[in-house]
Amino acid sequence: MGNRIVIEAEKAGGNYWKDLFTFKGLLYFLAWRDVTVRYKQTVIGVAWALIRPLLTIVVFTFLGSIYGTDTNGMSRILLVTAATIPWQLFSAALNDSSNSLVSNTNLITKVYFPRIIIPLSTVLVCLLDFALSLLILAGLMLYIGHTPTWTISLLPLFILLTVIGALGFGLFFGALNVKYRDFRYALPFVVQLGLFVSPIAFSSSDIYNRPELHEAVKYLYSLNPMVAVIEGFRWCLLGGTFGVELKYFLISSAVSLVAIVVGITYFRNTEKSFADQI
Amino acid sequence: MSNIVIDVQHLTKQYELRHQKASSYSTLRDTLADRVKALAKGQLSNQTKETFLALDDISFSIAQGDRVGIVGRNGAGKSTLLKVLSRIVAPTKGRIVLDGRVASLLEVGTGFHPELSGRENIFLNGSILGMSRDEIKKKFDEIVAFAEVERFLDTPVKRYSSGMYVRLAFAVAAHLEPEILIVDEVLAVGDATFQKKCLGRMKEVAGEGRTILFVSHNMDAVQKLCNTGILLHKGKLVTSGGIDDVIGKYLDQNSSEQAVFEFDPPAGADLPGKIDSVGIENVSGKPVAEIPVLTHWQVRVNFTIYKPLDHFILGLGISTLMEQPVRTVWDSAKPMKPGTYDAVVSFNDIMLAPGIYKLIIGLSEQQRNFHYEDNVVTFEVSDAAEAKPDDRIINYRSGLILNQCPIQIRQIS
Numbered sequence: 201m202g203n204r205i206v207i208e209a210e211k212a213g214g215n216y217w218k219d220l221f222t223f224k225g226l227l228y229f230l231a232w233r234d235v236t237v238r239y240k241q242t243v244i245g246v247a248w249a250l251i252r253p254l255l256t257i258v259v260f261t262f263l264g265s266i267y268g269t270d271t272n273g274m275s276r277i278l279l280v281t282a283a284t285i286p287w288q289l290f291s292a293a294l295n296d297s298s299n300s301l302v303s304n305t306n307l308i309t310k311v312y313f314p315r316i317i318i319p320l321s322t323v324l325v326c327l328l329d330f331a332l333s334l335l336i337l338a339g340l341m342l343y344i345g346h347t348p349t350w351t352i353s354l355l356p357l358f359i360l361l362t363v364i365g366a367l368g369f370g371l372f373f374g375a376l377n378v379k380y381r382d383f384r385y386a387l388p389f390v391v392q393l394g395l396f397v398s399p400i401a402f403s404s405s406d407i408y409n410r411p412e413l414h415e416a417v418k419y420l421y422s423l424n425p426m427v428a429v430i431e432g433f434r435w436c437l438l439g440g441t442f443g444v445e446l447k448y449f450l451i452s453s454a455v456s457l458v459a460i461v462v463g464i465t466y467f468r469n470t471e472k473s474f475a476d477q478i
Numbered sequence: 479m480s481n482i483v484i485d486v487q488h489l490t491k492q493y494e495l496r497h498q499k500a501s502s503y504s505t506l507r508d509t510l511a512d513r514v515k516a517l518a519k520g521q522l523s524n525q526t527k528e529t530f531l532a533l534d535d536i537s538f539s540i541a542q543g544d545r546v547g548i549v550g551r552n553g554a555g556k557s558t559l560l561k562v563l564s565r566i567v568a569p570t571k572g573r574i575v576l577d578g579r580v581a582s583l584l585e586v587g588t589g590f591h592p593e594l595s596g597r598e599n600i601f602l603n604g605s606i607l608g609m610s611r612d613e614i615k616k617k618f619d620e621i622v623a624f625a626e627v628e629r630f631l632d633t634p635v636k637r638y639s640s641g642m643y644v645r646l647a648f649a650v651a652a653h654l655e656p657e658i659l660i661v662d663e664v665l666a667v668g669d670a671t672f673q674k675k676c677l678g679r680m681k682e683v684a685g686e687g688r689t690i691l692f693v694s695h696n697m698d699a700v701q702k703l704c705n706t707g708i709l710l711h712k713g714k715l716v717t718s719g720g721i722d723d724v725i726g727k728y729l730d731q732n733s734s735e736q737a738v739f740e741f742d743p744p745a746g747a748d749l750p751g752k753i754d755s756v757g758i759e760n761v762s763g764k765p766v767a768e769i770p771v772l773t774h775w776q777v778r779v780n781f782t783i784y785k786p787l788d789h790f791i792l793g794l795g796i797s798t799l800m801e802q803p804v805r806t807v808w809d810s811a812k813p814m815k816p817g818t819y820d821a822v823v824s825f826n827d828i829m830l831a832p833g834i835y836k837l838i839i840g841l842s843e844q845q846r847n848f849h850y851e852d853n854v855v856t857f858e859v860s861d862a863a864e865a866k867p868d869d870r871i872i873n874y875r876s877g878l879i880l881n882q883c884p885i886q887i888r889q890i891s
Contacts, residue, residue, distance in 0.1 A: 203657070207565060207574040209490075222608075229605040233591055233598075240593045240634075310588040311606055312565040312580075380506040472568040475561070476493070 216468070220314045230321035235328060246332070253333045257284050260401040269402035270409075274438055275344050281337050282437045283400040283430045286358070289330040290366045290426055291391045296322040297370030298387055301378050305478050315471045316464075319374050323367055330359075337437070351436045358432035361456055365425040368459025371467040378470070378478050398426040403434075404443045418448065425459070428452035482577070483658060483689050484540040484563070489572035491533040491558055532558040534713040536572075540706075542657075545690045547704035547721055549697070549728045551853055554710040556693045560584060560662050563691065578657025578689070581608050585662070587647030592636035596627055596646055599635055603650045617653040624679070625649035645672055652679045659683060662693045677703055695801045697725055729799070729834070737765035739855045751783040752849045754818070756839055758857045761826070768860040772880065774826040779839060780818065787814040787843045794823050795838035796830075799856075804835065804878055829880040830859045 239245040261280045264271075271279055297319035301308065304318050341348070377383045399406075407413065407421050421427065422444075429452075431443035444452070533555045540546055548556050561567045563574065564582035589606040590599050600621055604614040614621075622628055625646040627638075635643055661680070680703055684690050694700050700707070700721065707724030709716040717727050738757040757765050757778040769775045777794060793808035807823065837855040840847045 203577070203579050205565070205574075205576040205580065207562070207569060207576070209569045209571045209573075225610055226605045229602050233594065233602055236598065237591055237593045306585075307589050307606065309566065310585045311582065313606075313608075380509070382506045475567045 216314060220316065223313045223317055226313055227317050227321050227324070230317065231324040231328075234322065234325045238325075249329045249332045250336060253284055253288050253336060256288070257281050257336070260284065264401040267401070270406050272403065272405065272440055274440060275346065278340060278344060278346060278438055279403065279434060280400060281340055282434045283398070285330065285333050285337055286362050286429050286433045287395065287398060287400055287426060288333065289326055289359075290362050290429065291394065292329065293323045293326040293363065293366035294370050294373075295388060295391055296326060297367060298373035298377055299384065300370075301374045301474065302381070302384065302478065308478055309475050315474055316371070316467060319367065319370050323363060323370070326366075327363070341437075346438065348437055349439045351439055355433070355436040358429055358436060361425075361432065361453060362429045364460045365429065365456030368456060368461070368463035371463035372459065375467045375470045375474075378474050394424070394426065397421075398424055399430050399443070404431050404448075408445065408448065419451065422448040422451040423455055425452055425455040428456075481542050482539045483542045484577075484691075485575045486539065486563075487537050487573045489533055489536045489559075489562065489574060490531065490570050491555075491562055491567065492570040493530045493532055495528045495530050531713045533562065533569075536710075536713075536715045538708060538715060538718050540689060540691070542689055543684070543687050544706050545684045545704045546692065547700035547707040547724065548691060548693045548710065549695075549700060549707060549724060550710035550716075553712070553853065555713040556710055557584070557662055558713075559710065560660050560691065560693060564660055576658060579608070580658045580660065581651075581654045581656035582660035583607070583651045583654075583662065584660070586644055586651070590635055590643070590647060593634055595632045595634055596622075596625075596638070597631045599646065600650055603647065607651060607654055608656070609654060613655070621646075621649045621653050624652060624675075641672070648672075648676055652676065652683070656688065658689045658691070660691045663695065673699070695799075697728070697800060701725060737767045741849075741851065741854070749848050750785045750787055750843055751781060751814075751841055753839055753841060753851060754780040754782055756780075756837065756851070756855050758837075758855075761824075768858045771832045771859050772829050774824070776825060777823045777837065779821045779823070781821070781841060781849075782818045783814045783816050785816060789844045790814040791842045791845075792821055792823075793840045793842065795840075795852075797836045797838065798878070799834055799836060804830070827881075831878050831880055832859050833878075834858045 239248065242248065244251075257277065257280050260283075261277045264276055264280060300318045300322045301315065307313075307318070308315065373383050373387055404421075404427055408418055427444060428449050431449070434440075435442045442449070536555075536559070548559065550556050558567070560582065561584070562569050563576070564580065564584065566582075566584075587603065589603055591602065594602065600618065601611070601614055604617075605611070609617075622631065625642070625648075627642055627646050630638065630642065635646070638646070659680075677699060680690060680692070684703070690703070692700065692703055704721045706719065707721040708718045709724050709728050717724060737759070738755055740755045741753050755778075757780075758767070758769065759776050759778055760766050760769070761774045761776060763776075763778075766775070779792065779794075781792075783790070789811045790813065791808055791811050793806065795806040796804040798804060805828065809821075834856055835858075836852070837857055838850075838852040839855065840850045842848065
């Protein structure tokens, strides 16, 4: 045997992370379920994963050129694409992971497993979509004839930063969602706003290089975790100068790191009562 | 002495009941508003909450290889106990030590996805129940054969008949190989043949030295499967020991010595009315604790209506202690004025076989029950010798209903 489980009131299970390892198969199966089910009974199936980012790219390229935002001499459509792709990863991962617990109520009230598996599996699914949308980017770069430099090797770091931020907020709001369904309505709205305040149609230099903007506004702008991510993606993929000063970059990245720590802590503390409250 | 695999000490699970709202959704606004109100009144704790002990200081231990039946009426805490043991909900107090891999089957087909095929669902469900991919692969053919769904393996389960669905779901669970298996009332679904097959499979599992905890209202199944039992009542452990003893005590607990049952007004302030008392009577209106078999009887329901009602219905149901509904009768809808009422429901047609039955009473307005009692009133049809010798009843085991019907035999050649 050697599989002794002790359940005590007011004590978190000591072998949580060990359990997580035991249930890693479930992580894979839940992600696989969501992927398999997603495009059943659709006609164009997986093409949907490409159409959404494509349309966003077209619209934001159009908006950017109308307002004549700064391109630093680079192809506008590539600038927008390099921003849209991480943005969609972030917003989908955040939305899906924060709703994931509530939409898997039947599992939570009937079987035991480390609950963190549910939001983790939704993030895996989003990463798959992300991988598909990288194809769009690759296609565009080939078409335009842009060759990336050595900086592209740092791209995985920024992908990781995106996931950390999305998962951090997703865990926190997902756990809150179990008790307060308000967040189910509030969060998609906030994320939608994020699409406009994040540097997608414009570049961060449009904000930072404006002398008439108060310093406080620039700090406030830097609290958006996507600022560091998007400018990072642009730098890795398109080269040029990094679009954010170091201090702003650190603030923006720190938001993601704080989110993951707070998210995991809050999730672990409330997890025990999920089945009672959901 | 065989070794202990489950040891439960002083287990308590407390729930908070909220009275102001029936909805289980709480919004942040409500919580904030309540906090502010409470602060304004100078209270630190929210006084509208009432606590409810679903499990109240329960201790027991189970040896390896025991097949334990957990019995008790609805609301006794059986399912809560299983949920705590399966680590789905956390206990409020107490300590549990489980030695071995635990798998719990609280519902048939947890996590089945209607869009996925039978094959895909076997893998998904298996992994949800804690099997590894290799284990599932190894057991796959056995599972399919047990479920008898070979031809439909690649059909989405949303197109399955309910019987096929249940068979497939149970088949996956039946091939788990945990050291401790926790099963809640899953045999309530499926047809008789399949239930038999499931019970057989569970016995097999137990024969391999595994420990089984089994909740069911079906005493027949419990008796067949289990060797020891635990009886719960209102969150407390009443008795534990040999299964025959425990079932005997459970049936005693249900046996009817009462003829008139009084009801407390149900919680919840704003009800349009309530049941005051329910009595079992003979035809001359005398309360009786037992109804002699083959006699007519009646039920007297006294109730109070507080508000004028437009669409009031009184309904009564009879079910066996095994939760098999026998009969439901109801009145036509009528408007009611406030007042106290006395209703008499005469049972003078169908003759029930001797035994103990439950009586379910419901008062409703606009098709919604406002007072429903399904767990308090029991009555006994007694095997009294008062039946006249010329009655044609010979065998009580012939069924629940003793009425005969005309049979005409005519020679045709």
